[in-house]
Amino acid sequence: MVNFELSKNDKTVLDALRSESLIARKYARQYDENEHEFPPDELPEAKDHPNFMSHMATRGAEDSGGSVMMTLIAMGSTWGDYSVRLRRRDSGLGNSALKAAGTPEQIEKWGGLTLAMAITEPGCGSDPSQVRTTATLDGDNWVINGEKIFVTTGCRADGVVVWATLDRSAGRAGIKSFLVEKGAPGFIVAHKEKKLGIRADDTAAYVFEDCRIPRSNLLGGKEEIPKGGSGGFKGVMKTFNMTRPLVAGLGLGMAEAALDFTREELSRAGIDIAYDVQGTTQSAAAAKFIELESAFEAAKLTMLRASWLADKGETNNIEASVSKAKAGGAVRDITQGCIEILGPMGISRAHLLEKWFRDVRITDIYEGTGEIQRMIIARGLLDYTRKELN
Ligand SMILES: Cc1cc2nc3c(=O)[nH]c(=O)nc-3n(C[C@H](O)[C@H](O)[C@H](O)COP(=O)(O)OP(=O)(O)OC[C@H]3O[C@@H](n4cnc5c(N)ncnc54)[C@H](O)[C@@H]3O)c2cc1C
CATH class of the missing domain: 2.40.110.10 (Butyryl-CoA Dehydrogenase, subunit A, domain 2)
Known part of the structure; x- marks a missing residue:
């Protein structure tokens, strides 16, 4: 049975990560505008925060699967800011x-x-x-x-x-x-x-x-x-089955930040999002927002499924590519959609939405572009060899 239920311990850790992530967000614009600078390993305000990698090493049998948790940690980190996310050692x-x-x-x-x-x-x-x-x-x-x-x-x-x-x-x-x-x-x-x-x-x-x-x-x-x-080439390529869902998570964290910001701004403008009425009977902005949210949920589910298979020790090469391809497109559409909903506020450098829009673009490029993921998926589903489909 597919089950993404998190243990109490893991939920506590993810909540703590959110508050750490907000510290990184405070520095986001500074390091975006000063590209030649390097953010410090530890931001001063975050030095007493728990090390999430150490948490991963000490989790017990009652905790959720390690790969599922790692993807959620990736999401939680970039929800604050991708570039200033608190880099920990040993995690390259x-x-x-x-x-x-x-x-x-x-x-x-x-x-x-x-x-x-x-x-x-x-x-x-x-x-x-x-x-x-x-x-x-x-x-x-x-x-x-x-x-x-x-x-x-x-x-x-x-x-x-x-x-x-x-x-x-x-x-x-x-x-x-x-x-x-x-x-x-x-x-x-x-x-x-x-x-x-x-x-x-x-x-x-x-x-x-x-x-x-x-x-x-x-x-x-x-x-x-x-x-x-x-x-050994094939063996090393398998590394990507572990890291592609993580890359999906890094992108989805930023897309979630964009959705949260847009929801707050809509609410400030008096537009409430109603989930129990048809799109045609509420504001166009709210209806579009719901579409973006559903794209987010769908991509998140594919990411969790790929990681969950890895935790069970099952082959996940197709699912890992699906999660990366799906997230790559979704995060681009979500951040662009949020800009369209908010108009000038979306592209103003007074806010981080325009930065998230630029930052998520990488999701569809590194660790294999979207085109390459779709080729891997097609090969797997149709049983083609590398020579037959390239
Ligand atoms: C910020 C950043 C960080 C990176 N980090 C790393 C890293 O740590 N280590 C590392 O080794 N690399 C890293 N990369 C490189 C990244 O993995 C490559 O850029 C990516 O795999 C694409 O390769 P390429 O740039 O040579 O483009 P190309 O392979 O030249 O592709 C160009 C375009 O053609 C398309 N294309 C290529 N082949 C096909 C095909 N057969 N069918 C259909 N379309 C195709 C691609 O999808 C792409 O759109 C990073 C890149 C960036 C931008």
Whole structure:
């Protein structure tokens, strides 16, 4: 039976998160307008707030599933502000990759670091099998050469999981992931990217120039290129089944903030939203608002279902893509719809709605664009191979 009921403990934590999130919101405009600045790890007013990652580590059997809770934490954090959301250590995308591909010794060694993940390159994003960054064995070192762009948490992370190919002619099977720590010779953080939205979020560009790392930094430790098949590539791609519902949650948190703001402003203008009458018999603004709310609820349900399957240990690759594709479109329509309802107030920089509209745009881009999610869903439902549908 599908059940998204939360434990009392989890509800208390999510309530506390909302109040922490409001602190982040106070700083939202400052870091949006000063893109070159980095928000601090801990905002001064939030230093006594509970660490939600520690909470995740100490939850008991009576609590809700871990993936469901993580998506709700993601939503609760960005409801305050995406970019100034209180970043906690150990929670980069690279940490998920390390867990998915590392040996127990590697997880023990680097699990306490904040790790970014660098796949995308100037000529490769949607199809990660086109990675051009190379890794060549030289004695007891790997030598890495190439460029990576749009690396989330890239400036501030302690290290990064880098995808590189041992042999381009081997295709997917030749791609391996490597742990490169900051300070490795030849590892250059080139710049912080300038963006339309999530502007305080740390997105970096990297250059690897004969970057030398120890031989033991190959994640999983398997140096040979398997004949046929895709080697470890498929395994690392599975990381996305965990992170795509989370990305949906990050977007939905901002969409919920936009809905809450719009509801309050409508109420201030004397427009009440009635759920028990037909759309045609109430104000057009209220009827449109209800449509936006239902888009939000539908997207939230797909997100919860994908995470719930993960908690049960069931395959969720189609559902993870559905949740990401659905949320990507919904959050864009919701924030745009809220602007249409509120008119000039929606685009005024006196309020955060115009910022949420810009910030949610990323939901449909990173971790695979909406088009790519729809292709994955179609392949899964119609039983096509990657070659048959690409
Ligand atoms: C703020 C931000 C943070 C990011 N963080 C990270 C990160 O931490 N690590 C990382 O490795 N990457 C990261 N990315 C990169 C992101 O994952 C890529 O931008 C995304 O996957 C798209 O790849 P691309 O930019 O190469 O676009 P392209 O692949 O060139 O796509 C361009 C357009 O073509 C469409 N398209 C491509 N192929 C197909 C197809 N087969 N069928 C239909 N349409 C198609 C796409 O949907 C898109 O609309 C980040 C990006 C941004 C903007």
